[in-house]
Amino acid sequence: MECSLTADLNHTVVHASDKQASAEFLAGVLGLEVGAPFGPFIPVDTGNGVTLDFYAAEGPVASQHYAFLVPDEEFDTMIDRLQAAGVTYYADPHHTEPGRINRLFGGRGAYFDDPDGHNMEIITRPYARPA
Template identity: 40%
Template sequence: MPVSFNHTIIASKDREESARFYRALLEVDAAPSWGPFTNIQLSDGTLLQFAEPPVEIQMQHYAFLVDDALFDRAYQRLCADGITHWADPQMRRPGETNTGHGGRGVYFKDPSGHAIELITKPYL
């Protein structure tokens, strides 16, 4: 069996709010949830599980490869919702997108403070 990524747990201040944010951003449906997890499933089958840990949340980075049409819709939602975003991971170019690696990209933070990146072309 080839290796594929199956799931990850994303620490959240409010797991329901985080799941709603990612569902709207990535235009995916909720997945069955259980125990301490609120889940969504990406189109490739990867499960994102949101949980509220009993510890301080450390920022993580999550990058999502999306097509141009979804990038446009997601970027419009970010702007309409007043979400601060940057063209670069150092957060020095606010209110912009980038055209690195032959595609487009944008960086912003989710409701729990994680650094999120949307890109339209893979780095490799």
């Protein structure tokens, strides 16, 4: 069966206990801007046109995973921002290798938690998948 790509992710909601603080945290790590409030959302636009809409959660926040493809030349700066904020980063998604990065698929990557425990990931190369 032939597949043509006809859909792009436009936006997604990120539940947060403090939507402003969570948006500012992620934007700060990634070097992005926090947008003006849009209805109940605090938006952060990524470089590929996807908007993360931070939304005030009612009750506990369920941890999600968000991965960001970042330029290799910005990776060290992002790690430095995490360290300056006192945030531990890890080489693996299960957070068993603190203070280390991975080198999967010829790139570099790291995982870290946002203020609500979302498992954030920065990678410099997309993961290779079999065709």
